[in-house]
Amino acid sequence: MRVALFVTCVNDLAFPQAGIATVTLLERLGVEVEFPAAQTCCGQMHYNTGYPDEARPLAEKFARDFAGYDAVVAPSGSCAAFAEHIHPELAPSAVGGTPPVYELTAFLTDVLRVEDVGAYFPHRVVYHPTCHSSRLLGLGERPLRLLRAVEGLELAELPGADECCGFGGTFAVKNPDVSTAMGRDKLAHAVEAGAQFLTAVDNSCLMHLGGLARRVGEQLTTIHLAEILASSTRSGSGR
């Protein structure tokens, strides 16, 4: 099976460690992953902000970049959902031959059929189900099943887990007060749960939550789920 990594522009530029962790994890599980270097962005920001004409060529480019692979894996629920659900209606003629785009945890549980990936992460963690990964992709329990299998990890329940964190792409800057209020409530719930780490499958949401936490000096670290799953006993004690 030819598997391509779609790292996403946000991870490429700001959170390479999520991409590195994804590669590490997939290779540890025996998947030879390729990185088509021409890839850039799926166009979600353009489309969701109201610029479909700017997004369309990016959807077409995505189809060209990933043509010929058997599967595309992305460490992002939001970008995977956009490519899976919106690209076909945005650029119907181009997208026909695109392979299925999997969010990382769905690829692990549904294609590789693994839950215990041999990770070790001895910390108290809450999982925030990001809106697009849960409502558009329907990830459901998949990420939780993976987390429960991580050695040493103490999974705490996040109150109001299914509520949006307030990121919402350009919503975060167009409605900064409401966005901030939503994010602070989410952080308060994580702190209430006694978590050291807040994890999710989308670094865009984590960038918002992590930024809010750091600005007020909150002792809570945001971490992409791929990084937890890539933390192995082999490479040390996590953090």
Add this chain to the structure above:
Amino acid sequence: MSGTFVGMPAFPVAARASTRDAVLRANLARATHTIRHKREQAVGELADWEALRAAGAAIKDRTLRHLDHYLLQAEQQVTAAGGIVHWARDGEQANRIAADLIHATGQREVVKIKSMATQEIGLNEALAAAGITAYETDLAELIVQLGGDRPSHLLVPAIHRNRTEIRQIFREQMGAWGRPAPQDLTDDPAALAEAARVHLREKFLRAQVAVCGANFLIAETGTLAIFESEGNGRMCLTLPHTLIAIVGIEKLIPTWRDLEVFSQLLPRSSTAERMNPYTSFITGTTHGDGPQAFHLILLDNGRTHALADPIGRQALRCIRCSACLNVCPVYERAGGHAYGSAYPGPIGAILTPQLRGLTSALDASLPYASSLCGACYQACPVAIDIPQVLIHLRAQATTRPGHRAERAAMRATRWLMLRPKPFAAAARLTARTRRLHPTRLPGPAAAWSATRALPRAPEQTFRDWWAKNHTPPAPRDTTTPTPRHDTRQQQEGA
């Protein structure tokens, strides 16, 4: 405070004040979370909920597709049953027709059943200008009216008020509108309800004219269906001599059989009840029983404009249950007033710009009043894909003035992202200059950095890491040794 929404600021500005109002935030959080959980239970009881939801959407879509036919059928049936049908292109026409009808009765006051359509067109204010006093008889609408306030929720228009505030409004304002509240009124819910009951009873017994809306208008018999909880609607529908109904043209359903679906969808989604306490049906007039004169004003007011839009028209399926408000994290923080119309929350964000157009700063800001989390779509009993319509309306909003800089930025990023080499170079430059990055951003991006630390720029981009650690893709049948990576070395915030 004015009773209308004219001159409201854009959503983000109005929402800012709400997010800083601790009492409002607490009132809204408590109320929405309570209804939210009750709705989940009420909906969870029905094994065929998703089928009902699909049926509701299908019935509404079919009706809207043949709206011309069903409207004429309804007119014919209402007329045959002794009613008189009036057609109103917009709110102003509807208000004028209503005022003229009331003047013709010689009356100067009317009692009202809670109605979103009359809130939408500002009927009370128009009647006041014509010398007619309209008395709201729904408890929450009464609180809003006495408080000189505006509704902030479809179902619970006074959701932004707590008991203590309601007690104060009753004590200070009831006397100016009729029977005063007792001086020793407490904030016990039963005492507040009793004060309202006694105050309203006078109005019911005196009124000769009532104004109502409708939840549904059944075309095959010309029957209005009114779903309510308090019984005030039943009073208004039976006691006065003249009944004037103002009904949006999207309220039609073809047959009584169709009502079977909606009489399950609406109460469970709205009040989280299996069945609402009072459901009234009115078909024209009956000699010696109920209203002896019945007028139906069919209201367009932008609805045909929405109907012409293949994606936007699904907003006309709405049955005004308010489930989308109760699950919306933006509504919970911004409050209903920030939406600047009778229709707050997610449904308002897609309905108002279609009914009124995207011309005002407020209306143009409404499609952006959402994080696109999708909770509304999930809760909607007629499966309106609100995020889809929001994005569709955003694409219309960006063609209007005021988006030049944003459009240029979108074009520039699209240009760069279509060109991997310049993209990689720009990304590399960003990483190399990481020590020079400011902690606060200028321009529109300041809205990000005002409350959020920027992510620390990594030492290298992912693609640079890949280029250093992976040899170019070799022929697939050769086995390349797996490189070792230390993922921990560059974790954010480490």
